Amino acid sequence: MKSALAFGVDIGGTRTKIAVVDIFGNVIDRKIISMSEYRKISDYNRFITSLCECILYFSAQLDNKEILGIGIGAPNADHRNMTIANPANLWHCDQNRIFELGNDLRRELTKNGLSDINLKMSNDANTAALGEMFFGGAKELSNFMVVTLGTGVGGGIVLNRRLIEGSNSQAGEIGHMKIEHTDRLCGCGMKGCLESYVSAGGICRTAIEWLYSKKYNSSIEDIPIEKLSCLDICNAAKNGDQMAQALFEFTGKLLGTKLADVISLLDIEAIFLTGGVAKANELILNPVKRAVNDSLPSRYHNIKIEISEINDDFAAARGAATMIFFNP
Amino acid sequence: MKSALAFGVDIGGTRTKIAVVDIFGNVIDRKIISMSEYRKISDYNRFITSLCECILYFSAQLDNKEILGIGIGAPNADHRNMTIANPANLWHCDQNRIFELGNDLRRELTKNGLSDINLKMSNDANTAALGEMFFGGAKELSNFMVVTLGTGVGGGIVLNRRLIEGSNSQAGEIGHMKIEHTDRLCGCGMKGCLESYVSAGGICRTAIEWLYSKKYNSSIEDIPIEKLSCLDICNAAKNGDQMAQALFEFTGKLLGTKLADVISLLDIEAIFLTGGVAKANELILNPVKRAVNDSLPSRYHNIKIEISEINDDFAAARGAATMIFFNP
Numbered sequence: 001m002k003s004a005l006a007f008g009v010d011i012g013g014t015r016t017k018i019a020v021v022d023i024f025g026n027v028i029d030r031k032i033i034s035m036s037e038y039r040k041i042s043d044y045n046r047f048i049t050s051l052c053e054c055i056l057y058f059s060a061q062l063d064n065k066e067i068l069g070i071g072i073g074a075p076n077a078d079h080r081n082m083t084i085a086n087p088a089n090l091w092h093c094d095q096n097r098i099f100e101l102g103n104d105l106r107r108e109l110t111k112n113g114l115s116d117i118n119l120k121m122s123n124d125a126n127t128a129a130l131g132e133m134f135f136g137g138a139k140e141l142s143n144f145m146v147v148t149l150g151t152g153v154g155g156g157i158v159l160n161r162r163l164i165e166g167s168n169s170q171a172g173e174i175g176h177m178k179i180e181h182t183d184r185l186c187g188c189g190m191k192g193c194l195e196s197y198v199s200a201g202g203i204c205r206t207a208i209e210w211l212y213s214k215k216y217n218s219s220i221e222d223i224p225i226e227k228l229s230c231l232d233i234c235n236a237a238k239n240g241d242q243m244a245q246a247l248f249e250f251t252g253k254l255l256g257t258k259l260a261d262v263i264s265l266l267d268i269e270a271i272f273l274t275g276g277v278a279k280a281n282e283l284i285l286n287p288v289k290r291a292v293n294d295s296l297p298s299r300y301h302n303i304k305i306e307i308s309e310i311n312d313d314f315a316a317a318r319g320a321a322t323m324i325f326f327n328p
Numbered sequence: 329m330k331s332a333l334a335f336g337v338d339i340g341g342t343r344t345k346i347a348v349v350d351i352f353g354n355v356i357d358r359k360i361i362s363m364s365e366y367r368k369i370s371d372y373n374r375f376i377t378s379l380c381e382c383i384l385y386f387s388a389q390l391d392n393k394e395i396l397g398i399g400i401g402a403p404n405a406d407h408r409n410m411t412i413a414n415p416a417n418l419w420h421c422d423q424n425r426i427f428e429l430g431n432d433l434r435r436e437l438t439k440n441g442l443s444d445i446n447l448k449m450s451n452d453a454n455t456a457a458l459g460e461m462f463f464g465g466a467k468e469l470s471n472f473m474v475v476t477l478g479t480g481v482g483g484g485i486v487l488n489r490r491l492i493e494g495s496n497s498q499a500g501e502i503g504h505m506k507i508e509h510t511d512r513l514c515g516c517g518m519k520g521c522l523e524s525y526v527s528a529g530g531i532c533r534t535a536i537e538w539l540y541s542k543k544y545n546s547s548i549e550d551i552p553i554e555k556l557s558c559l560d561i562c563n564a565a566k567n568g569d570q571m572a573q574a575l576f577e578f579t580g581k582l583l584g585t586k587l588a589d590v591i592s593l594l595d596i597e598a599i600f601l602t603g604g605v606a607k608a609n610e611l612i613l614n615p616v617k618r619a620v621n622d623s624l625p626s627r628y629h630n631i632k633i634e635i636s637e638i639n640d641d642f643a644a645a646r647g648a649a650t651m652i653f654f655n656p
Contacts, residue, residue, distance in 0.1 A: 143495045157593075159492055159499075166487075166595020167471045168627075177589040178623055180508040188625055261505040261586075262593065265483075267494025295506055297516055299496075 005065050007055055008321030010124065010314070011074035011101075013089030013151065016047075018054050019314050020062065021321035025135030027314050029058055035090070044091045044099060052108040059114060069118025071320035073127030074101065075152070078169040082121040088187060089151065120323040124148070124316055125172050126163055128308070129156025131319025132272050133163075134326060136310040144270040145262060146308065147174060147255075149277035149284075152187075153195040153202075159266065175199070177258050198255045200230035200276050207233055207247055216243035234280045248283040255284070256291025263292065263300055270304035274311050281307055333393050335383055336649030338452065338642070339402035339429075341417030341479065344375075346382050347642050348390065349649035353463030355642050357386055363418070372419045372427060380436040387442060397446025399648035401455030402429065403480070406497040410449040416515060417479065448651040452476070452644055453500050454491055456636070457484025459647025460600050462654060464638040472598040473590060474636065475502060475583075477605035477612070480515075481523040481530075487594065503527070505586050526583045528558035528604050535561055535575055544571035562608045576611040583612070584619025591620065591628055598632035602639050609635055 005028060010017040013035060020029040031054050038047040059067055075087045082102020084090065091099070102121050109117060122130075129146040132138040138146075142161050148154045153175030157164040164171045175195030176188055184205070186193035196202050208225055210216060219241045223232050237244035259271055277284060289305050310318065331350060338345040341363060348357040359382050366375040387395055403415045410430020412418065419427070430449050437445060450458075457474040460466040466474075470489050476482045481503030485492040492499045503523030504516055512533070514521035524530050536553055538544060547569045551560050565572035587599055605612060617633050638646065 155593075159487065159494075160490070162488070164487055164594065167597045168595055170595040171487075171593070173592045173595070176592045176624075178585065180585070190623070190625060257506065257508070258589075261589065264501045264504045265485075265499070265590065265593070266492065267496055267498040267501070269495045295518070296504075297518060 003065055004068055004325070005062060006068045006321040006324035007058070007070040008127075008314075008317035008319065009051070009070060009072040010127070010316035010320060011072065011084075011090070012124070012316075013075075013087075016051070017314055017317045018051070018058075019317040019321065020058050021318050023325050025131070025310075025318050025321075027318065029061070030314060030317075031058075039092055041091045041097070045104075047091070048101070048104045048108050051105060052112060055109065056112055056114060067117070069120065069324035070105075071127070071323035072101070072105075072119070072121040073124040073316050073320040074121065075124055075154075077101075077121050077123045079120070079122045079126075079165055080169060082119065118324060122163070122165070122320070122323060123154065123156075123169065123172075125154030126156040126165070127316050127319035127323070128274055129158050129163060129172075129319070130322040130326075131310050131315050132156075132274075132308055133158055133161065134322045135318055136308060136315075137272055137304075137306060138270060141269050143266065143268040144272065144304075145172070145174075145266070145268055146272045146274055147259070148275040149198060149255075149273060150200060150275035153199045157266065157268075159268075174258065174262065177261070179254060179258075194254065194258055198251050198277065203230050203233060203247060203251050203277065204228050206250065207243070210243060210247070216246070218243035220244060230277055230280075234283060237280070237283050245283070248280060249287045252284050252287025253291045256288035257295055259288065259305070260292045260295030260300075263296060263303060268303070270306070272306055272308040274308035274315065278307050278311060331393055332396055332653070333390060334396045334649040334652035335386070335398040336455075336642075336645035336647065337379070337398060337400040338455070338644035338648060339400065339412075339418070340452070340644075341403075341415075344379070345642055345645045346379070346386070347645040347649065348386050349646050351653050353459070353638075353646050353649075355646065357389070358642060358645075359386075367420055369419045369425070373432075375419070376429070376432045376436050379433060380440060383437065384440055384442060395445070397448065397652035398433075399455070399651035400429070400433075400447070400449040401452040401644050401648040402449065403452055403482075405429075405449050405451045407448070407450045407454075407493055408497060410447065446652060448648075450491070450493070450648070450651060451482065451484075451497065451500075453482030454484040454493070455644050455647035455651070456602055457486050457491060457500075457647070458650040458654075459638050459643050460602075460636055461486055461489065462650045463646055464636060464643075465600055465632075465634060466598060469597050471594065471596040472600065472632075473500070473502075473594070473596055474600045474602055475587070476603040477526060477583075477601055478528060478603035481527045485594065485596075487596075502586065502590065505589070507582060507586075522582065522586050526579050526605065531558050531561060531575060531579050531605065532556050534578065535571070538571060538575070544574070546571035548572060558605055558608075562611060565608070565611050573611070576608060577615045579605075580612050580615025581619045584616035585623055587616065587633070588620045588623030588628075591624060591631060596631070598634070600634055600636040602636035602643065606635050606639055
C-alpha cells in the first residue's frame with residue numbers, strides 16, 4: 001500500500017533542512033545542507049542544484065510511496081509567486097533582489113525527470129504556525145499565533161483555522177510593531193521595532209547597553225562582546241546572574257505588552273513561542289505572561305501562552321510539508 | 329416581481345435605527361427609536377416590544393416583497409448566541425448582565441405571527457466593516473479594517489473578504505490596545521487604552537488636561553467643561569484655534585502609531601475611519617497618515633487610509649443588513 005509523503009524544506013541562513021514527512025508529521029528521512037557553501041549571490045544556482053539533487057535522491061529511495069509534493073518555508077517568501085525578496089541572511093544579496101526559487105527549483109526538477117510536482121511556499125513563520133496547527137499544540141484550536149524568536153522576530157497567524165497571508169504575503173510581522181519612546185535602529189531601517197529588542201541579537205544589544213551603563217555586576221562581562229550570544233545570557237540567568245535574569249524580565253515584558261495588543265485585536269485563544277530565544281523557556285515565558293495579564297482585563301487571563309510543542313530542529317520543515325497535505 | 333429586502337438594526341446608546349434595506353444598500357424605509365425612553369434595566373422588555381412592533385409594521389407594508397431576515401448590530405454583541413454583554417450605555421445595567429436580545433426578539437416576533445425569520449447579530453464595529461465591504465469603499469478590497477471613533481473606539485477586521493469574529497466575538501478591539509507610559513484610566517478598568525485618548529470623550533479629556541496646564545490660550549476655555557464636546561473642539565480647530573488643532577495632531581498621532589502596528593501585523597490594504605470623531609475629516613486623517621508613514625517602511629506608504637464613504641446616520645444599519653444578504 002502506498003502511504004502519502006511530502007517533502008518539507010526549511011531554508012535558513014545557517015542551514016537548510018529537508019525532511020520527508022508523513023501525514024502525521026513524522027520525519028521519515030532528513031538531510032541538512034550547510035549554507036556556508038552557498039553564501040554568495042553567485043552560489044544561488046548551485047544551491048538550487050543541490051536542493052534538487054537531494055529531492056531526487058529521496059524520491060528514488062521512496063519509489064513505492066506516493067510523494068504528494070514539496071512545501072518550502074523561507075524568510076521573506078511570497079506564497080503567491082513563490083519568490084524570496086531581499087533575504088538578509090541568504091546569498092548575500094543587495095536590496096531589491098528577488099529570487100524566483102519556486103520557478104527555478106521546478107525547472108531544475110523537470111530537467112531531471114520530476115515534472116508537474118505540487119510545489120508550495122510560504123514564509124518561515126507561517127510554516128511554523130502550520131506545524132503547530134497540524135502537529136503541535138494547536139491541533140484543536142481555531143485562532144492562534146506562533147511567534148518566532150530567533151535572529152529575526154516573525155509570526156504566523158491562524159484565524160478560523162486558515163493561515164492569514166495578508167495582501168502582500170507579509171501578515172504576522174509582529175517583529176516590526178513598535179516600542180514607543182526608543183530610537184533603537186532595526187535592520188528594516190525603522191526605529192523602535194520589537195525585533196530590535198526581543199530577537200536573539202536584540203537581547204544581546206540590551207545586555208551590552210546595560211554593561212556599559214555599569215548598572216549591574218554580571219558574569220556576562222567576562223565574555224568578549226563580539227562573541228556574546230543569547231545562549232550565554234540564558235546560561236548566566238540559569239546560574240543566578242541577576243543582570244541576565246533582569247534582561248529576560250525586561251525583554252519578556254516588552255514582548256508581552258505587544259502580545260496583549262495582538263490578543264485585544266484578534267481575540268485569539270493561544271500564542272506559542274518558538275525559535276532560539278524560546279529555548280530560554282520560563283525565563284522568557286513568565287515575564288511575557290505577567291505583562292499580558294497586567295495589560296488585559298481578567299476575561300483574557302485564561303489565554304494559553306506557551307513554548308511551542310514542536311520546537312525541534314525539523315519543526316519548520318514539518319510545518320512546510322503541511323501545505324502539501326492539508327492545503328491550509 | 330419580488331425584490332429581496334432585509335431589516336438592518338443599529339442599536340445605540342442614544343438612538344436605535346431600523347432600516348429596510350435592499351441588496352444594493354439603499355434604505356427603502358427607516359425608523360428611529362429614541363433610547364431616552366428605554367434607559368433603565370426595567371425598560372428592556374418594553375424596548376423589545378417596541379422593536380418588534382416596528383418590524384411588524386414595516387413587514388405589513390412590504391407584504392409583496394420578500395423579507396429575507398433581520399441583521400442587528402449592537403455594542404458588545406456576541407454573534408454566536410446573539411446576546412449583548414454588559415453594554416455600558418444601554419439599559420443602565422450593572423456588570424455581568426447579559427441580554428439575550430436575539431432570543432427575546434425572536435420570541436416576541438413569533439408571538440405576533442412572524443416566525444422562523446432569519447436573525448443575525450454582530451457587534452456594531454463589525455457591521456460597520458460589513459457596510460464598508462458591500463456598500464462602501466471596500467467593495468473591491470480583500471483585506472481591510474474599519475475603525476469606529478465615537479463614544480467608544482472599536483474596529484471590524486475583514487481578511488480574505490471574511491469578517492474576523494475571534495474566539496469570543498471580540499476581534500477588532502483596537503480601542504483596548506495600549507498606549508505606553510500613561511496612567512489614564514479607561515472605562516474597561518485598565519490603564520492606557522487607546523480608547524481613553526482617541527474616543528470623543530478621550531479627546532475632551534486631553535483638552536481639559538491641556539487647559540489646566542495653561543500651555544495654550546484657547547477659545548475652548550470659554551466652554552463650560554461639563555458641556556465640552558468633540559464637535560466644539562473640531563469647530564475651534566476649523567476656526568484656527570491652535571490648541572484645538574494641536575489636540576487633533578496629538579490624537580491622530582497616537583491613533584496612527586497603533587494603526588501602523590495593525591498594518592504590520594495583518595498586512596491589510598486599507599483602513600477606514602468612521603463615527604463621530606471621523607467627521608473631523610482631514611483634522612484627524614492627516615496626522616494619522618503622517619504617523620503611519622513615519623512608523624512603517626516605504627513599501628507600506630501606498631496603503632489607503634480614508635474616512636469611510638458611508639459615514640451617514642444609517643451606515644451601521646445598512647451594514648447589519650448585509651449579514652442577511654451575503655452571509656459574510
